[in-house]
Structure formats: C-alpha cells, structure tokens
Amino acid sequence: MIEVKELSKSYKVGSETVNAVDNVSLTIDKGEFVAIVGHSGSGKTTLLSLMGGLTKPVSGTVTIDGVNLWSISDNDLSVFRNRKMNFIYQFSSLIPTLNSLENVMLPTAFGKEITNASEYASELLELMGLKDKKFSYPSQLSGGQQRRVAIARAFINRPEIILADEPTGDLDEETEAEVMTLFHRMNSEQKITFICVTHSTDIAKQCRKTYRMSQGAIKEA
Ligand SMILES: Nc1ncnc2c1ncn2[C@@H]1O[C@H](COP(=O)(O)OP(=O)(O)OP(=O)(O)O)[C@@H](O)[C@H]1O
Numbered sequence: 001m002i003e004v005k006e007l008s009k010s011y012k013v014g015s016e017t018v019n020a021v022d023n024v025s026l027t028i029d030k031g032e033f034v035a036i037v038g039h040s041g042s043g044k045t046t047l048l049s050l051m052g053g054l055t056k057p058v059s060g061t062v063t064i065d066g067v068n069l070w071s072i073s074d075n076d077l078s079v080f081r082n083r084k085m086n087f088i089y090q091f092s093s094l095i096p097t098l099n100s101l102e103n104v105m106l107p108t109a110f111g112k113e114i115t116n117a118s119e120y121a122s123e124l125l126e127l128m129g130l131k132d133k134k135f136s137y138p139s140q141l142s143g144g145q146q147r148r149v150a151i152a153r154a155f156i157n158r159p160e161i162i163l164a165d166e167p168t169g170d171l172d173e174e175t176e177a178e179v180m181t182l183f184h185r186m187n188s189e190q191k192i193t194f195i196c197v198t199h200s201t202d203i204a205k206q207c208r209k210t211y212r213m214s215q216g217a218i219k220e221a
C-alpha cells in the first residue's frame with residue numbers, strides 16, 4: 001500500500017516559487033491500477049518521482065508498505081526502491097552503449113537476485129514485439145521501439161509497483177493497446193500495482209481509478 005500524506009514540493013526559479021505538488025494526500029492499495037491525468041505542468045511527473053522516492057518532498061510523507069521513504073538512509077532507500085518498484089520514464093532513458101537485451105537486464109545488476117534473468121529479458125522483449133531487435137542498440141531503434149525496451153526493462157526485477165510516466169506517449173494506437181493489455185495482465189496475474197500518468201482519455205477509462213492534477217493539487221476524477 002502506498003500512503004501519500006500532505007505531500008508538497010516546490011521549486012525556486014529566480015525569485016519565483018513553483019508549487020509543483022501542493023498538499024497531496026492519497027492512498028493506493030496493493031494491486032490497484034490508477035491513472036493520473038492533468039495538463040502539462042500540473043505536477044504529474046513530480047508527484048510520480050516523489051512517490052518513488054526519487055525526489056525529496058518539502059513537506060509531507062510517502063509511506064510504502066509501512067516504510068516512510070524519507071526516514072531511512074539513502075542506501076536503504078535505493079535498496080528498497082530496487083526491490084519494490086520500477087519506473088518507466090517520460091523520456092527515453094536507455095544506455096546507448098548497451099543493446100536491447102543488456103538494457104533490459106541492467107536493473108538486475110543492482111536489485112534482487114532474479115533467476116534466469118536473460119531468458120526473462122528475452123521473453124519480455126518478445127512480449128513487446130521486439131523479438132528481432134534484441135541485439136540492436138538504441139541508435140538503431142525507432143523512438144517507439146526504444147520506449148518498448150524501456151517498458152520491458154521495468155518488469156525485469158519483478159517489481160510490486162510500476163510508476164509509469166506517459167508510457168505509451170510515442171506509440172501508435174495498436175502498439176499502445178497491446179502495451180496496455182500487457183499492463184492489465186501483469187496487474188491481474190501478478191498483482192503489480194500500476195500508477196500510470198497519461199494524456200489519453202481511453203487509457204484513463206480502462207483504469208480502475210483516475211486522479212486529475214491541476215496546479216499541483218489532486219482530485220479523484
Ligand atoms: N527541476 C525543476 N526545477 C524547477 N521547476 C520545475 C522542476 N521540475 C518541474 N518544475 C516545474 O514544476 C511544475 C510541474 O512539473 P511536472 O514536470 O511535474 O509537470 P507534468 O504534469 O509532468 O507536465 P507534463 O505533462 O508536461 O509532463 C512545472 O511548472 C515545472 O515547470
């Protein structure tokens with residue numbers, strides 16, 4: 001369970017202060033599939049990175065399965081993060097010098113022990129429709145293919161939580177639908193909790209719960 005309490009994050013730019021996330025409270029149960037929608041700049045990415053312990057809040061708490069993320073050491077936090085969750089970032093984040101298979105396997109170097117990591121990485125790439133791109137480097141892939149490698153990578157550590165920031169933003173409709181079907185399958189079969197930022201009303205409609213962000217604040221939609 002993810003418990004977010006009175007969470008705020010602001011940035012100072014020159015003399016201006018931007019309240020990117022403003023007093024947000026919400027609870028997400030294990031196995032939920034939640035969408036977060038909202039205009040550009042409304043604070044979605046900031047909230048996601050706060051929930052994942054990548055950004056430190058100005059005030060408020062994020063508690064995941066009883067662990068208050070900012071009450072533990074940096075080292076414990078990164079271990080906790082690696083065991084529990086994975087991110088699909090809004091912008092491509094593959095390592096250019098590694099091929100698809102190696103990129104997908106990268107998190108296994110830091111996280112928990114995964115048996116048959118390379119077989120599982122292959123399987124995930126195949127699920128993403130990239131059977132013939134396992135040995136290609138990011139520069140040899142289209143934007144949508146790179147995105148699908150990043151999606152495959154998010155599952156390799158068998159996370160309990162996936163934080164996805166517009167995961168299908170640059171995919172065609174058909175591939176987007178396939179990826180969403182896979183997410184829903186992972187959600188029901190493996191009880192993975194999904195928190196998915198999206199601009200697509202279709203995707204939001206498929207989720208059990210939708211939150212809307214506006215100027216840092218959040219409301220159930
Ligand atoms: N590192 C930063 N420094 C200063 N301001 C920032 C920083 N990161 C985000 N912001 C500001 O915080 C606000 C929220 O940004 P955020 O990236 O969370 O929005 P978003 O909802 O994800 O937008 P988009 O849909 O465009 O991705 C914006 O006004 C943005 O300019």
Ligand SMILES: [Mg+2]
Nearest residue numbers: 044045090165
């Ligand atoms: Mg964003």
